[in-house]
Amino acid sequence: MKLGRLHSFQLSGQRFLLHFENGTACADVLNSRTVRFYEGTPVHSFAVEADVHEPTEVRVEMDGGPVLCTEDLRIRVSADFAVSVCAADGTLLACTSDAPRTPREKMSPRWIKKMSALYGAMMAGAENGADDPLAAEGHESAARAFGMKEPAVSMQWKLFGDEKFYGLGDKTGFLNKFGYEYENWNTDEPKAHTEQYHALYKSIPFLIVLRNAGCFGFFFDSPHRSRLDLGKENTSYFRYEADGGAADWYFLYGPRMTDVVSSYTALTGRQPLPQLWTLGYHQSRWGYDSAESVREIASRMRAEEIPCDAIHFDIDYMDGYRVFTWDEEAFGAPGAVVKELGEQGFHAVPIIDPGVKKDPGYAVYDEGVENGYFAKTPAGEVYVNTVWPGEAVFPDFGREEVRRWWAGKEKYLTDLGFAGTWNDMNEPASFRGELPPDVVFHDEEEPMPHAKMHNVYGHLMSKATWEGLKDADGKRPFVITRACYAGTQKYATVWTGDNMSLWMHLQMMIPQLCNLGLSGFSLCGTDIGGFGGDTTPELLTRWIEAAVFSPLFRNHSCSGTNRQEPWLYGEETLAIYRKYVRLRYELLPYIYDLCRVCEETGLPVMRPLVLHYEDDPKAWNCSDEFLVGESLLAAPVVEQGARQRIVYFPAGTWYDYRTGKKYEGNTRCIVDAPLDALPLFAKEGSIIPTWEVTAYVGEKEPEILTLRVYPGEGTYVHYRDNGEDFAYRGGAYDAYRFEMKDGKLSAQLLHRGFGHPYAEVRAERIG
Numbered sequence: 001m002k003l004g005r006l007h008s009f010q011l012s013g014q015r016f017l018l019h020f021e022n023g024t025a026c027a028d029v030l031n032s033r034t035v036r037f038y039e040g041t042p043v044h045s046f047a048v049e050a051d052v053h054e055p056t057e058v059r060v061e062m063d064g065g066p067v068l069c070t071e072d073l074r075i076r077v078s079a080d081f082a083v084s085v086c087a088a089d090g091t092l093l094a095c096t097s098d099a100p101r102t103p104r105e106k107m108s109p110r111w112i113k114k115m116s117a118l119y120g121a122m123m124a125g126a127e128n129g130a131d132d133p134l135a136a137e138g139h140e141s142a143a144r145a146f147g148m149k150e151p152a153v154s155m156q157w158k159l160f161g162d163e164k165f166y167g168l169g170d171k172t173g174f175l176n177k178f179g180y181e182y183e184n185w186n187t188d189e190p191k192a193h194t195e196q197y198h199a200l201y202k203s204i205p206f207l208i209v210l211r212n213a214g215c216f217g218f219f220f221d222s223p224h225r226s227r228l229d230l231g232k233e234n235t236s237y238f239r240y241e242a243d244g245g246a247a248d249w250y251f252l253y254g255p256r257m258t259d260v261v262s263s264y265t266a267l268t269g270r271q272p273l274p275q276l277w278t279l280g281y282h283q284s285r286w287g288y289d290s291a292e293s294v295r296e297i298a299s300r301m302r303a304e305e306i307p308c309d310a311i312h313f314d315i316d317y318m319d320g321y322r323v324f325t326w327d328e329e330a331f332g333a334p335g336a337v338v339k340e341l342g343e344q345g346f347h348a349v350p351i352i353d354p355g356v357k358k359d360p361g362y363a364v365y366d367e368g369v370e371n372g373y374f375a376k377t378p379a380g381e382v383y384v385n386t387v388w389p390g391e392a393v394f395p396d397f398g399r400e401e402v403r404r405w406w407a408g409k410e411k412y413l414t415d416l417g418f419a420g421t422w423n424d425m426n427e428p429a430s431f432r433g434e435l436p437p438d439v440v441f442h443d444e445e446e447p448m449p450h451a452k453m454h455n456v457y458g459h460l461m462s463k464a465t466w467e468g469l470k471d472a473d474g475k476r477p478f479v480i481t482r483a484c485y486a487g488t489q490k491y492a493t494v495w496t497g498d499n500m501s502l503w504m505h506l507q508m509m510i511p512q513l514c515n516l517g518l519s520g521f522s523l524c525g526t527d528i529g530g531f532g533g534d535t536t537p538e539l540l541t542r543w544i545e546a547a548v549f550s551p552l553f554r555n556h557s558c559s560g561t562n563r564q565e566p567w568l569y570g571e572e573t574l575a576i577y578r579k580y581v582r583l584r585y586e587l588l589p590y591i592y593d594l595c596r597v598c599e600e601t602g603l604p605v606m607r608p609l610v611l612h613y614e615d616d617p618k619a620w621n622c623s624d625e626f627l628v629g630e631s632l633l634a635a636p637v638v639e640q641g642a643r644q645r646i647v648y649f650p651a652g653t654w655y656d657y658r659t660g661k662k663y664e665g666n667t668r669c670i671v672d673a674p675l676d677a678l679p680l681f682a683k684e685g686s687i688i689p690t691w692e693v694t695a696y697v698g699e700k701e702p703e704i705l706t707l708r709v710y711p712g713e714g715t716y717v718h719y720r721d722n723g724e725d726f727a728y729r730g731g732a733y734d735a736y737r738f739e740m741k742d743g744k745l746s747a748q749l750l751h752r753g754f755g756h757p758y759a760e761v762r763a764e765r766i767g
């Protein structure tokens, strides 16, 4: 029901309470640029876990109706919770739209009638338990598509015609999301992810809107299945709708995009500094199925002189795919091979899925059943579906007690010597159709249907894992997760799931990781070389070049595909692969500094050009280049056979990272890019810290800091700590400030708290 006429309001502290004919709503001012809007009483948020209210001056002015004013915003609320938001100078930024819905015509009334009948039959089938995949999957969306069901929440915002849309997590396609529609419903679809996909593994309902008048964000904080139509249905409005709950959303004003990203990450949490080794190279494959195979990979990595810090253990290390077990037959004495790897400087990272094998006598299953830790059917039976171990049951991560139980299991892994946990299949994925919407989970102690808990399942699992690892070894937890909700960045690094060895997927890597970064997930990466399908020498080569700056730097592939270790693709591929992994290690201090910046400001490591050049129309849709911090510009080749490419240089002067060749900004240039070249440029005035390349992080403490100094003037802050635990939060770090001015480089120690000063700081002038 619509809220109707606004008949009164009152300001209570920073909360603007609104009384409508048919209910209440609120505009809660968190700070002068961030306001939460909700209907009724607020429900707890999975994403926003801290109270981030800042004391803010708020007043209500009367101007043909009440206008809520902060130092930066003027917000008018009227009947039916219509909202319009202006900047302090009166410039209209955003306003709801009551334009009638006019979908582009795609269905005749006759067709709708036919489909409605079909849909009715499908629903009846589903209710009778028919094993019809159509009935099990997505019947909710079908209902809506045929106009048979109204969403619980729907909002329409006026399109002014100058919008560019970014964010939304891992959605496929290009950088700018204008003109597309998406769904927030964590989805594991084992096919090639194309531009048409509406949903992948992560639901991050955070939308950045860039307009000529400024940049702002909407965070629609609902774990329910939801949809966004960004000008696809109609060019006069964009729509958000959710299948459950009540309206609860935030408006985050910039005015710059960097401000929007900072505000959003202040709200939902920032990605904490990772352990340094996690930024090294990771080798993985679904199919290292014995201790011997893992040993072989490790020794070959060293023999080929490819720096490497981690080897991942996919599902084969477990006993019959039972989580928190070890297959002694194939992997020998529990943990022995992990310790051996450790002695050679490798960290081992095991996969852990949520599906617990239904197997009386298996401790994890028995404990869970005994204590009521698994999701249930509405009739109260433990709910069973099928995953890797066969019949499996699903921990009810919404309950704190269950999370604590699961967290306690991490100790089993750290005792084996494992250095982190890779959480997979946590959408949750299942092989006998999606879990029905009414499977009973909990939101803390309140029973909650799968329909509401689905999108936060991976989030809650990651949180449990993060806490468990932290308790187990006190280090900065290294958790990788596939499924996420907004805010999961506090607990986990992410990868983009099962991509394929396709040029199209290499191309998509750039906008996908950039949008993840804008959505709070700086620590992200793709499966280098592609997970499904067979890679080629050229594709693998171009992928390692393009991925040099992916914070998660992991080659992973699917069982049944050609193996993907670089030495299997000929001498040339191997040499180039080695060169780029070595470049990564050379630049580790720069990447680590950016992780520190991310923890402080929310700005990601990999950044789309538009983040720093939002006034430049050529940056708006730039999906094939990216910035690394503010100083480096990478323009990888992502096209088969190309040996040159066009590079767009935004404002300023740019220098080739190695040769120092100069390029003027605001130009497009054709740049040579033979197979072994990643076009990489440094901005004028850049100071880039590098270390000597080692076989792995911690092989030896870096003694020499080499600064690559490019023409121009600039400053740079370099950060250093033990790369492992939380001592830095108590001050155990060093920070240096370097400045290039009037042709002279000067250094200043900003903070001393880490025990290892550099023996030498060198400057290398380039260009």
Ligand code: GLC
Pocket: 285, 286, 314, 315, 351, 424, 425, 482, 497, 498, 556, 557, 558
């Ligand atoms: C899923 C994961 C993939 C993993 C496989 C087997 O498909 O996305 O990375 O290798 O399961 O565990």
